[in-house]
Amino acid sequence: MDSVAPFNTSMKAAQMGITEVAINRAFYTIDILKRDVLYVLPTAINAGDFSSARFNSALLYSDYLSNLFTDTNRINLKQAAGVSLYIRGSRGDSNLKSIPVSTLILDELDEMDQKQIWLALERLSGHIEKSVWAISTPTIPKYGIHRLFQQGTQEHWIFKCPHCSRRTEFIWPDCIEIRGESVEDPDCKESFLKCRECKKQLKQSEKPEFLSTGKWVSDVKDHDPDHRSFYINQLNSFTVSPEDLVRAYFRGLADESAAHEFNNSKLGLPYIGEGAQLNDVLIDQNIKGYTKQDPRPSQGGDRLITMGVDQGNKNYISVMEWFIDTPGRDLNVVASGKLIWEGTRLGSEYEELDKLMYEWQINHCVIDADPEINEARRFARRFPGSVTLSRYREGQVGKEITIQEDELRTPIATVDRTNWIDATLGRFYSQRIDLPRDVSREYREHLKNIVRTYIKDTLGNPQARYVRTGPDHFAHAQTYAEIALPLAASVVRNQPIKAFL
Numbered sequence: 472m473d474s475v476a477p478f479n480t481s482m483k484a485a486q487m488g489i490t491e492v493a494i495n496r497a498f499y500t501i502d503i504l505k506r507d508v509l510y511v512l513p514t515a516i517n518a519g520d521f522s523s524a525r526f527n528s529a530l531l532y533s534d535y536l537s538n539l540f541t542d543t544n545r546i547n548l549k550q551a552a553g554v555s556l557y558i559r560g561s562r563g564d565s566n567l568k569s570i571p572v573s574t575l576i577l578d579e580l581d582e583m584d585q586k587q588i589w590l591a592l593e594r595l596s597g598h599i600e601k602s603v604w605a606i607s608t609p610t611i612p613k614y615g616i617h618r619l620f621q622q623g624t625q626e627h628w629i630f631k632c633p634h635c636s637r638r639t640e641f642i643w644p645d646c647i648e649i650r651g652e653s654v655e656d657p658d659c660k661e662s663f664l665k666c667r668e669c670k671k672q673l674k675q676s677e678k679p680e681f682l683s684t685g686k687w688v689s690d691v692k693d694h695d696p697d698h699r700s701f702y703i704n705q706l707n708s709f710t711v712s713p714e715d716l717v718r719a720y721f722r723g724l725a726d727e728s729a730a731h732e733f734n735n736s737k738l739g740l741p742y743i744g745e746g747a748q749l750n751d752v753l754i755d756q757n758i759k760g761y762t763k764q765d766p767r768p769s770q771g772g773d774r775l776i777t778m779g780v781d782q783g784n785k786n787y788i789s790v791m792e793w794f795i796d797t798p799g800r801d802l803n804v805v806a807s808g809k810l811i812w813e814g815t816r817l818g819s820e821y822e823e824l825d826k827l828m829y830e831w832q833i834n835h836c837v838i839d840a841d842p843e844i845n846e847a848r849r850f851a852r853r854f855p856g857s858v859t860l861s862r863y864r865e866g867q868v869g870k871e872i873t874i875q876e877d878e879l880r881t882p883i884a885t886v887d888r889t890n891w892i893d894a895t896l897g898r899f900y901s902q903r904i905d906l907p908r909d910v911s912r913e914y915r916e917h918l919k920n921i922v923r924t925y926i927k928d929t930l931g932n933p934q935a936r937y938v939r940t941g942p943d944h945f946a947h948a949q950t951y952a953e954i955a956l957p958l959a960a961s962v963v964r965n966q967p968i969k970a971f972l
């Protein structure tokens with residue numbers, strides 16, 4: 472609450488009262504420091520809910536605060552005399568860049584559009600009296616809040632044990648006595664917290680007393696004093712019981728999304744589940760003896776070949792050959808694939824894609840619709856029926872592909888991002904993809920840079936989502952080549968796509 476550092480990061484478990492701290496800081500900045508505040512939440516909907524539930528209710532309980540603000544009618548802008556509180560969502564075109572502020576609060580950073588966030592942070596770096604507060608439950612290591620946390624002082628809450636008087640902290644599992652065997656076991660109730668040093672029980676009811684002896688302590692040498700970063704978990708919570716924690720722990724043993732929930736929301740720690748990220752060992756097991764230089768397919772042959780293109784300044788391209796023993800439903804599951812070529816072409820040279828279409832005798836190509844939709848459209852028009860544009864959407868069901876023609880009659884497929892990346896990366900785990908022995912380092916890195924995690928949707932339910940920890944273009948090129956398989960089969964066998972999903 473009283474940090475004077477220009478940059479503050481809070482990597483925290485859920486419901487630790489940290490948002491309340493941020494709201495207090497926002498009011499303090501407006502009332503006393505007379506400076507503008509930009510309060511950012513993941514989405515515009517989050518921002519609206521926050522504005523009415525948290526902001527307006529604070530005013531309802533405080534005459535002082537309601538007198539401070541002269542205009543509170545607009546959802547995303549609250550005005551006090553001469554200063555403003557902007558409340559915005561990070562996604563879409565909320566245009567955080569254009570808002571002139573010296574205090575920025577980012578609440579639930581890991582759920583935000585990371586690109587927008589880094590841009591906003593860059594802009595603030597020029598201000599002398601800047602102040603940044605980044606708050607979030609973590610998701611995966613080295614991403615979002617965990618990445619920021621590691622750049623700062625990394626302070627933990629260190630308190631004095633009422634039994635042994637030693638300075639200690641609550642950490643899992645050292646400080647918990649687990650009772651019971653499973654989530655339904657009534658014995659879970661008997662679980663309790665204990666001191667890491669003397670192992671004596673630390674009672675839930677006595678927490679307010681012994682935790683108030685605490686201090687934020689950093690054990691990082693040579694840390695940047697201008698960036699204070701804090702960590703806190705639910706073992707410190709007055710309202711979450713040891714029983715709650717133990718049941719959440721048992722739930723996590725059985726289920727991947729619950730394991731994320733336990734580590735992220737209860738322990739406030741980043742977490743990677745099994746099978747959530749590729750590594751070199753998993754990639755190497757798919758390498759075979761052939762190379763990308765092997766002879767090209769002959770014209771008019773009956774090989775089934777698709778191409779995926781992730782477009783941008785550079786176009787990233789993946790060319791796949793497919794082998795199907797038993798055609799029919801769930802083609803992406805029954806087919807085995809062989810990466811016969813991957814590489815890049817300049818984004819300014821779309822006609823290079825035409826050459827690749829002929830060189831590799833492509834049955835079907837799927838290309839990212841954005842950012843250069845006009846180039847993609849022209850490319851599709853040069854190969855009618857053989858090129859489909861693609862857009863990701865959250866909330867499509869399974870591997871469903873919805874194809875609509877735009878006003879220029881270009882086919883655009885809408886697909887669920889998580890499910891199709893699952894299908895693509897699943898091949899690497901189950902060894903249903905062959906890779907050439909000269910596969911590029913860049914391709915490997917991009918496929919390792921995309922990590923599966925769980926992020927809460929607007930209703931608070933965990934949803935699987937891939938996030939990137941670095942450049943990931945080839946992962947998407949590969950996914951587009953995968954999506955192109957049922958599209959190719961549909962044309963070759965003259966059947967609707969549905970027959971292959």
Ligand SMILES: [Zn+2]
Binds near residue numbers: 632636637
């Ligand atoms: Zn002790």
